[in-house]
Amino acid sequence: MVKAGRREWLALAVLVLPVLLISVDMTVLGFALPYLSEDLGPTGAEQLWIVDIYSFVLAGLLVLMGTLGDRVGRRKLLLAGAVAFGIASVFAAFAPNATLLIVARALLGVGGATLMPSTLSLIRGMFLDPAQRRIAIAVWGSGFSGGMALGPVLGGWLLEHFWWGSVFLINVPVMVLLLVVGPFLLPEARDPNPGRFDPLSAVLSLAAVLPVVYGIKRFAEYGVEPIAAVSALAGLAIGVVFVRRQRRLKDPMLDLDLFKHRAFSASVLTNMLGVFAMVGLLFLVPQYLQLVLGLRPMTAALWLLPTTVAGVAGSLAAAKLARRFPVRWLIGAGLLIAAAGFTTLIGVGVDSGLALLVTGMALVGFGVPLSETLTNDLIITTAPPERAGAASAISETGFELGGALGTAVLGSIATAVYRSGIPADAAAPAHETLGGAVATAANLPPSEGEALLDVARASFVNGVQISAIVGAILLAYTGVQAFLLLRQRQPAQTVPSA
Incomplete structure (x- = not known):
């Protein structure tokens, strides 16, 4: 079994950076909400969308982006996601109103969806030795759990010294670093025989996940009520259609045999x-x-x-x-x-x-x-x-x-x-x-x-x-x-x- 060397461990450090930022973004916004609410004056509904749209888009696009990375190349998708994440961060930091901040948060979700599957799948290719691979995944997981807890601390410090947009701007230098060193340290990996891409499956995957996540979030906010139930059930119904389509396709977007x-x-x-x-x-x-x-x-x-x-x-x-x-x-x-x-x-x-x-x-x-x-x-x-x-x-x-x-x-x-x-x-x-x-x-x-x-x-x-x-x-x-x-x-x- 070929063991990873210094290059692979340096590449792992690069892969932890986007994971750390994505998890920080999940928790840092809670501390900034009072400040951006005072500045932008969002309605109650707009404030909920500012918080939730990131996770909606992220969850809805993960399967699509993971499959896309297998087809076009995981490093290529990761670097493209870094560009999108960095631009969206600047957009969010200087958003002049609540509507544009919601759009920026949605774009952050798109970038996050390209980053997450690529990081873990690249680890699989770089660390072939089981013991080394477990250590690499442990470091990757530490970045994720550490980022979730670091978010409130970092957010509290930034808001004591800068304006609310600073919680988004911290993403930019990290993404720039990823774009500079990523092409040299990260290997490219893809499926050599990806088969035909099915656009309808991509639409169905998004249409299945988004209503379920929205229904869950609405249930958390309002309890058992018709909109939450209808949304979740609609997503599950579309999910059934998606699964049946995957079983019929010669080249499915989601390989159900994995299960x-x-x-x-x-x-x-x-x-x-x-x-x-x-x-x-x-x-x-x-x-x-x-x-x-x-x-x-x-x-x-x-x-x-x-x-x-x-x-x-x-x-x-x-x-x-x-x-x-x-x-x-x-x-x-x-x-x-x-x-x-x-x-x-x-x-x-x-x-x-x-x-x-x-x-x-x-x-x-x-x-x-x-x-x-x-x-x-x-x-x-x-x-x-x-x-x-x-x-x-x-x-x-x-x-x-x-x-x-x-x-x-x-x-x-x-x-x-x-x-x-x-x-x-x-x-x-x-x-x-x-x-x-x-x-x-x-x-x-x-x-x-x-x-x-x-x-x-x-x-x-x-x-x-x-x-x-x-x-x-x-x-x-x-x-x-x-x-x-x-x-x-x-x-x-x-x-x-x-």
Whole structure:
């Protein structure tokens, strides 16, 4: 087995850069919203689109872009995506109104969709040795999990020193660096016999994913209501049409035979459920830190840094431990560790709980990346080398859907529990969110405001506790499921021992 040299490891460092930025972009905008809202004055609907359009477009285009990379070349697609991402970042930073900022965020989603599958599939081609490949995927995963936690910290610092557009401009020098060194360090890779491209399949893939993601997001915002249900069902129906078309085509855009491999399908499902729990938790924890414990945004972000460190440690530990222990044991163990973290969060309270929160978050931050490093390895090694881009895109689509579902389901559970604890005579904003209760309390007499805050904070904490119970059960189930489904040994030439 040919081992990677210094050139490949330098190329890996280049590939981590776009992954880091894409994950930072997922979390940094939350801190900039109050500032850009004051400057641009978006409506409530426009503000939601500014936040959501990025993930909508990213999720909808991943499968198409992964397949496109297999056809035209993954390095070529990666560099084209870097150009698009850099231009869109400048466009977003200087957007004069909310409408153009929404357009810029959509273009960022297009660029992100070209970057994500290309990075993981190129790793498959550069690192042929299984042990080195796991380390490379661990580093790649560390960039992703680290970026998600770095976003709030970086955003807080930038907004204290510059205007809101700076959170987008940080992308530009990194993309320029990628464009300068990428052609020299990154190898080109493509499917030598891609077959005929089917435009209708491309349209169907986008039309299937976008309504499902939109329905999930709308469900998270408004609960069970007709538009969310119709949107999700329409997307699923189009998805059925897409699948049937792929089965009939001689050269399908999505190779459904990949799902016949237990290691592939079980790993995609495990990835999605792990991200479901972790992203749902990241939706609730910043609110707890700021609105319940009263921490400043920058201070709250710093308390999340142990989660980042744990994530990097979990990813790197996976690569080392896989040399000594069966992969399925490690995947199951990682998810059970994360389940223990959720169980710890059940004890978080209104007046105390910072130590429990940091401990629980660290366990989740360690366990989920540990398992996902190994499942990502299984996903890209199960697929034939020429289909690595499509396989990576399926993995990333599952990640996006898992994140959307996590926010929708765990966020909705917490919101429902919160609303059930708010007095019926409280003002409408106080019924909607804890942030609304804080704003309402500021306009009430001190005694009434304090009473409302006490009830609202207690209700929010109850919601977090119930969500933690659901997350613990889900992760425990996922860990056991992964252990059982990955029990069957796959062929040595396609899948590492599980």
